[in-house]
Amino acid sequence: RCRKVKETSKVGQCPRPAKPIEIYEFEGCPFCRKVREMVSVLDLDVLYYPCPKGSPTFRPKVLEMGGKRQFPYMVDPNTGVAMYESDDIINYLAKTYGDGSVPIMLKLGLLTTITAGLALSGRSGKGSSYTPAKLPSQPIEIWAYEGSPFCKIARETLVELELPHLLHSCARGSPKRQDFFKKYGLFQAPYIEDPNTGVKMFESADIVEYLRATYALRQRLS
Template sequence: MASALSLSHFPLSRPLSQPTKLPRRTPTSVCIRAMSETTSSSSSSASTSSSSVTFEAPPNFKAPEPKRFAVRPDKSGEVFGAALPLFLRFATGVFVSGYSFSFVPKDEFPPNQYALEVSGYKVKETAKIGPRPEKPIEIYEFEGCPFCRKVREIVAILDLDVLFYPCPRNGPNFRPKAAQMGGKQQFPYMVDPNTGVSMYESDDIIRYLVDKYGDGSVPLTLSLGILTTLTAGLGLLARAGKGSIYTPAKLPPKPLVLWAYEGSPFCKLVREVIVELELPHLVINCARGSPKRQILYDKTGHFQAPFLEDPNTGVEMFESAEIIEYIKATYALQ
């Protein structure tokens, strides 16, 4: 008999409009007692139980220094495979809606403002942001699903922060919960706590989000019907189903926070592992043109995605390969 997490949704009040630069925190240990309820599901035992679970950073852990545009040699093949959707989907999810840029001489650009530098010029990037939801949108999905990718692309384009509940195959917690809430195990499944709206069907979700939080226009690359789904699916082939099947893990009391965006292959590799371990995570979307790039820059003195914040241990870190190693060491059941 499986155990499914009883969700009273995670408190996620995270004002992002007034950033402050924070000192890097020393990792701490958090001890929790997870609560569960039984269901008649035939899934394997849930990762939560009534026993005490301790979360702490791996022994002698030290967050790595960010290395811009660097790929660790042993990860080059994985990065190449994760980049395939970027080309097949025509960079959908790389830019925020209404993206534009201009070149400003370096000496005329504010020194504390984030921007790329090209040949003595700073690249000033802007976008058109629609109405902002007060609470993060909640989406039940998994990385290896082309329909789910379409929805992840639109939330990146709309620059929306999303609380993801991973639903990999055989996942004992959120896949049964989605079925309980919506009546069937179909993904993606979206819940908007700001309006009370919940729905299945990726195209319906996309239409709802652009109407509510955008300008009402569905981007061309997300409005091509079967061609959209086909290219999204083909882009996943190189990763051979990664991010689709559950790996036993300890379920943390608080969701991870991941600064990321759908078009980045480095972010994709991290999400694959987070989804397989069924770890709830708040994605702070920061595609090109997002004002949240400046917020992360003010917070850390650097911008690079992905950036992980783990409120369960106090760890904050850049570098996708090291983030993956940290997540596995902290949450995977050996």
Template structure:
């Protein structure tokens, strides 16, 4: 049943923030983290000498959707039978990372009557209960933050979690192993092949080191405080690594693909297992994509609701073909059919 009146519960008191008072230290390497998930990648120097000033393009290769392709209808809380195990495995981070990246900073919710909500405004509804969600975010960058990374790196996950918490849109340049375009580009830009690597086109700042990136982002676009779950040093990196055990080989190695003229656009957030399996494929195919973060409490949930008449993530927009679609399993099928060589 709908609940009249408003009772607000603010979860910001549980957001596990602490003052930014620790000095930058390099996270220790241990055997537990496995070299395949290390922050620094040491490749032969020959990969640098063959690097071009800009990523190679495939202008002669046409990009079009599969023949007679029709986007599927959105199905709420549905899992395609062949993806059940994948979704379960992709849900491990919710436990190991205590849902870090699921909620925007300053998240709060209130129970309201359905009559209080305009018909074109997004609210979360469950079993007749209407829940209005809000958050408190800092300054908004004019241009998206740019991050070079790959899905199965625990240090990269830390940065993906903070951009979800800060509700920042990010232009991701995937850098899976053996990929030809953006791994060499990182060497050109920063001098070494290490991930994650961040570029902020709004300030001209660029940097390596996940902890330094996190401190920079919360200082520039947040309240200056690093969430406790992201400030525990080795323990943070360890739990990020453990959370990926169910999908350890995914989002790691390059699969030859067409390089799109324009980045794809993905509405998603780090804490969703449905979004994770889509990002794994985008990374493996080295497809640059603008990720519109819309974790719980994000005002962008309402933007997507008004755009489509429905809120559900992931939602893909492909400017190269004009295709827009919901449903993670079908999005994966579409991406592979359209871009895999």
């Protein structure tokens, strides 16, 4: 017997930000991971400014803007609100761009931090430290969502190279999946479009190779 999975979501009825939310963070941080999960739940488009350890551009900017070198840090250009603290950011996003509710797994305090950390532990710190890279003039666009291991591989590299990226959330249930399907004839994530070079591509391994070849200052041997 064939069972169909029906994709539904309430996000279509929620207010959408006119300009993307800006989040300063890095892939390997469990507190940042919690916020990224909420971003997927709310189907938001977010401009991520990567702040891996040792990175020269956005880490100092956060210190300048907020007074602390702590991640995640969120700026909402639509409301002028800016804040640290993953729980505060999650609650703000839920109230402003959702129905106010936060999924149970994201509001268990220490347990949420531990489970978010476990979700990252198999990748042994990937997406936490900086690899010297050229800074592009425009953010790279990526269609991705937090639950996908293939999207994670692509984002680790975006973060390690400190490449600003506009992430179009497209988790299960996202109405953007249908739009994507109409445009490209299939749905597959991750997918990137780099306005700096005109490159468009699927496949996490190809994306990683492209990003390193285009932006890393020292090429890896492996």
